Amino acid sequence: MRLKRDHHCGQLTEDLRDRIVCINGWVNARRDLGGISFVDVRDRYGIIQVRFGAELPESLLKEVKHLNNEDVVAVRGRIAVRPSDSVNPKIPTGTIELLAEDFALLNKAKPTPFEINKRQTGSEDLRLKYRYLDLRTAELQRNMQIRHHTAQVVRRFLSDKDFMEIETPVLMKSTPEGARDYLVPSRINPGKFYALPQSPQQYKQLLMVAGYDRYFQIVKCFRDEDLRADRQPEFTQIDCEMSFVDEEDVRSIMEVMIAEVFRKVIGVTIPLPLPVLSFHEAMERYGSDKPDLRFDMEICKLDELAAQTDFSVFKTALEQGGVVRALTIPDAADFSRKTMDELTEQVKKYGAKGLAYVKVDKNGLQSGIAKFIPAALVPGLLQHCKAKAGDLICFAADEWETALTSLGALRLMMAKHFGLINKDEYKAVWVTDFPLFEKDPESGRLMARHHPFTSPKTEDLDKLESDPMAVKARAYDMALNGYEIGGGSIRIHNRDLQSRMFKALGIGPEEAQEKFGFLMNAFEYGAPPHGGIAFGFDRLIMVLCGEDSIREVIAFPKTTTAQSPMDGAPSEVDPKQLDELHIRLK
RNA sequence: GGGGUUGUAGUUCAACUGGUUAGAGCACCGGCCUGUCACGCCGGAAGUUGCGGGUUCGAGUCCCGUCAAUCCCGCCA
Numbered sequence: 263m264r265l266k267r268d269h270h271c272g273q274l275t276e277d278l279r280d281r282i283v284c285i286n287g288w289v290n291a292r293r294d295l296g297g298i299s300f301v302d303v304r305d306r307y308g309i310i311q312v313r314f315g316a317e318l319p320e321s322l323l324k325e326v327k328h329l330n331n332e333d334v335v336a337v338r339g340r341i342a343v344r345p346s347d348s349v350n351p352k353i354p355t356g357t358i359e360l361l362a363e364d365f366a367l368l369n370k371a372k373p374t375p376f377e378i379n380k381r382q383t384g385s386e387d388l389r390l391k392y393r394y395l396d397l398r399t400a401e402l403q404r405n406m407q408i409r410h411h412t413a414q415v416v417r418r419f420l421s422d423k424d425f426m427e428i429e430t431p432v433l434m435k436s437t438p439e440g441a442r443d444y445l446v447p448s449r450i451n452p453g454k455f456y457a458l459p460q461s462p463q464q465y466k467q468l469l470m471v472a473g474y475d476r477y478f479q480i481v482k483c484f485r486d487e488d489l490r491a492d493r494q495p496e497f498t499q500i501d502c503e504m505s506f507v508d509e510e511d512v513r514s515i516m517e518v519m520i521a522e523v524f525r526k527v528i529g530v531t532i533p534l535p536l537p538v539l540s541f542h543e544a545m546e547r548y549g550s551d552k553p554d555l556r557f558d559m560e561i562c563k564l565d566e567l568a569a570q571t572d573f574s575v576f577k578t579a580l581e582q583g584g585v586v587r588a589l590t591i592p593d594a595a596d597f598s599r600k601t602m603d604e605l606t607e608q609v610k611k612y613g614a615k616g617l618a619y620v621k622v623d624k625n626g627l628q629s630g631i632a633k634f635i636p637a638a639l640v641p642g643l644l645q646h647c648k649a650k651a652g653d654l655i656c657f658a659a660d661e662w663e664t665a666l667t668s669l670g671a672l673r674l675m676m677a678k679h680f681g682l683i684n685k686d687e688y689k690a691v692w693v694t695d696f697p698l699f700e701k702d703p704e705s706g707r708l709m710a711r712h713h714p715f716t717s718p719k720t721e722d723l724d725k726l727e728s729d730p731m732a733v734k735a736r737a738y739d740m741a742l743n744g745y746e747i748g749g750g751s752i753r754i755h756n757r758d759l760q761s762r763m764f765k766a767l768g769i770g771p772e773e774a775q776e777k778f779g780f781l782m783n784a785f786e787y788g789a790p791p792h793g794g795i796a797f798g799f800d801r802l803i804m805v806l807c808g809e810d811s812i813r814e815v816i817a818f819p820k821t822t823t824a825q826s827p828m829d830g831a832p833s834e835v836d837p838k839q840l841d842e843l844h845i846r847l848k
Numbered sequence: 849g850g851g852g853u854u855g856u857a858g859u860u861c862a863a864c865u866g867g868u869u870a871g872a873g874c875a876c877c878g879g880c881c882u883g884u885c886a887c888g889c890c891g892g893a894a895g896u897u898g899c900g901g902g903u904u905c906g907a908g909u910c911c912c913g914u915c916a917a918u919c920c921c922g923c924c925a
Contacts, residue, residue: 297882311885331875348883356885373876376859380886383859383874387917440925460925487924488849611851611921713925767925811918822918 265336265366272308274355276343284338285310285360286368288398290379292329299326300359303335306403311350311359312337322365332371332378332395338364386813391827393818405807405815408527412803413480415526416500419519425476425502430465432458432482437777439714442486444495447843458484458496461796463715464781466503467753470792471784475505480799489822491811492745492801496820500802502750503794509738509752512793513538513692516748520690520740520797528806530688536740540695544741545663549587549670551696554744555689557682561669562647564588568659573634575618579659586659589669590647591676594654595621595628602630608675609658614668618657622649631657674744685808690742698722698735699766707768712737714763715781716751717793723759730766736793747802750795757785 267286274283287305301312314326329335339362350356375391376384378398389396396402417427436443436457443457459465461483469477479501486495504512514535521532537555544553547560568576568586576586597605606617620627626640635643649655656672658665677683698718699708710716712735718726722733737751754760760782764774774782803815813819820826840847 291885291887293884293887295882295884295887296880298884299882300884300887302885313883316882345883348885350885352885373858377875380860380874385855385859385917388859390917437925441923463925485924488922490924491919493924607852608920613921710925715925821916823916827917 265338265364267336270307271303271305271310272354274310274341274358274360276358278341279343279358281341282338282363283341283360284336286334286336289329289331289333289335291331294327301326301329303337308355309353310355312339312362313359314362314365318362325367326365329367330371330373332374333367334369334371336366336368337362387827390819390821393828397817402814405803405809406817408806409803409815411527412523412806415523416480416519419522420478420502423476423515425478426474427479428469428474428477429479430459430462430481434459444484444486447845449842452844460485461499462501463713464778466501466794467715467781467792468784470503470505471787471789475790478502489824492804494800494812494816494819495824498799500797500799502796503792505790505792507791507793509694509736509793512750512795513738516740516795517690523802524688524806532688532690536690536692538692538694541693541697542695544693545666549666549668549673550744551693552739552741552744552746553691554674554677554683555691556684556687556743557677559589559591559673559677559682561587561589561666561673564646564657567639567643567646570639571635573618573631576659584659584661585665586657587665587669588647589656589672590649591654591656593652594676595623595652597654605672605675609668609672612668612671613664614658614660618659620655622651622653622655624651688743688805690740693739693741694737696735696737697731698733699730701731708766710767711735712749712751714767715753715760717754717759726762726766738795740797742805745801745805746798747805748795748797750793752791752793755785755789755791757782760785
């Protein structure tokens with residue numbers, strides 16, 4: 263190759279003045295002033311302005327004249343300090359330029375479907391189809407750099423703490439207990455299928471049995487469920503497991519890791535130790551098991567006051583074993599009827615039947631359900647809800663979890679509406695003491711809230727059969743700015759307890775042996791007490807990058823219909839392939 | 849599985865209450881210009897208004913269906 267590079271565009275400095283250097287890169291912009299023209303050449307490291315003067319050969323200048331954005335070029339020239347009135351303070355190399363002496367067009371580019379140097383052009387759909395072009399943008403290059411850096415910090419940290427990085431199989435046995443599995447047919451074993459791991463959970467527990475007492479892996483996981491802005495069908499976890507530990511051991515080492523990531527990658531200090539909230543407290547105060555602590559606006563408990571009102575909605579909810587909770591929204595008393603109707607629609611998505619409210623002014627309560635609240639209760643209500651004139655108090659009367667999640671969602675909407683969230687703030691918190699089980703609303707059957715390998719709290723062991731819904735789990739989640747970025751637990755390491763757990767979940771001994779026998783058998787050969795955690799690597803990067811969508815931090819993401827517009831996956835396959843796999847389509 | 853939003857030139861958007869030949873910036877093509885850096889100036893080309901149907905004298909606009917993207921609920925052990 264002629265004119266092979268010896269420097270990167272973004273690494274050129276004044277120290278190199280008068281040196282002859284050669285750069286390769288993409289045309290970021292061209293400014294043709296007639297006698298001279300300027301071409302900004304871009305590579306991964308930055309942008310340098312190249313000056314093509316009139317003294318250059320005619321043929322070369324003609325070629326430069328027809329350069330387009332994204333053409334791939336090579337330039338050899340002399341580094342020169344720019345005239346003082348021509349400095350560009352917007353770019354790091356703005357005090358210098360490259361005086362071209364030789365030039366080669368390495369490859370021509372068609373006009374791009376959207377503009378690389380203006381990221382607001384082009385729909386996301388289009389950008390995904392031409393992802394290799396989108397990845398050239400400064401925004402995605404920065405995000406990929408942060409992702410890379412984070413992975414290196416995590417590896418270094420865990421390795422220094424004696425964690426071993428061990429790869430686990432991608433083709434594994436299907437255990438369809440939680441999310442749907444992605445299945446892979448086996449050609450050699452007709453009619454049989456592998457599953458792609460939803461997480462390496464069983465393998466890492468087996469590694470503990472094997473004595474590898476500290477394991478980690480930055481690993482792809484797969485879940486065939488519907489997607490969201492923060493959910494992809496294939497995603498990456500920082501998966502960790504440790505032996506001879508309790509909850510505090512896992513949490514204390516992992517919060518140091520997260521703090522180190524924030525310090526080294528984006529220069530943010532996260533004070534340690536992190537606050538710890540019980541699931542119950544997180545729900546009661548913030549209406550969420552992944553609370554955003556960057557702003558206050560806490561929910562308040564209102565059962566006793568509500569019972570004294572004349573409002574039938576409150577009374578009915580309480581009689582049916584539900585609760586009444588309130589959220590005071592500061593300075594929202596001027597919300598229109600239309601706004602209130604919209605908010606009502608929003609909370610209904612979370613199962614609330616409606617949204618009762620009162621507006622507070624200097625004379626007391628106005629509008630909404632004010633007439634049902636006896637005057638004698640008003641001072642107490644205002645004090646309890648920390649409400650002042652100009653505020654709006656919203657009420658939810660419903661089953662406990664519904665009432666709180668509805669107000670929790672409202673709390674988030676209002677924080678965004680009033681701009682209460684500081685984008686540069688990072689508030690992490692541990693949420694603990696989750697219930698071990700939850701009820702499937704359709705079948706009424708018990709389901710593991712975390713997963714079936716989570717250990718119950720020791721003091722709740724005797725309630726596993728008699729009162730399972732009261733059993734707490736030795737589980738912990740890390741929430742960061744309202745995102746669940748990690749979750750883990752102390753695991754069951756005893757065959758009998760694991761059997762009791764499966765039984766509680768309605769999985770009989772035969773089924774348990776068939777599906778998880780390998781793990782349960784392993785427990786009989788000296789399984790150490792162990793526990794671990796998995797962080798959503800993509801979500802963590804998303805927060806580090808200040809992005810709202812996980813697609814912005816994944817090199818080649820899928821759409822919300824789990825497709826890849828760029829390569830057309832998933833696609834139909836040749837009938838011959840299906841035949842080899844012993845598969846016939848319906 | 850359900851609900852919301854969006855879909856107009858390569859691209860970002862506009863087009864009033866249904867009314868003339870669907871406009872503008874950027875990109876593209878041609879020309880001018882020796883200190884620009886989102887260069888500037890002059891000119892040009894560029895459209896199945898996502899797709900299919902309906903209402904109407906007349907549809908980018910209203911209605912029905914459909915497709916795609918996106919956001920949310922369910923779901924995500």
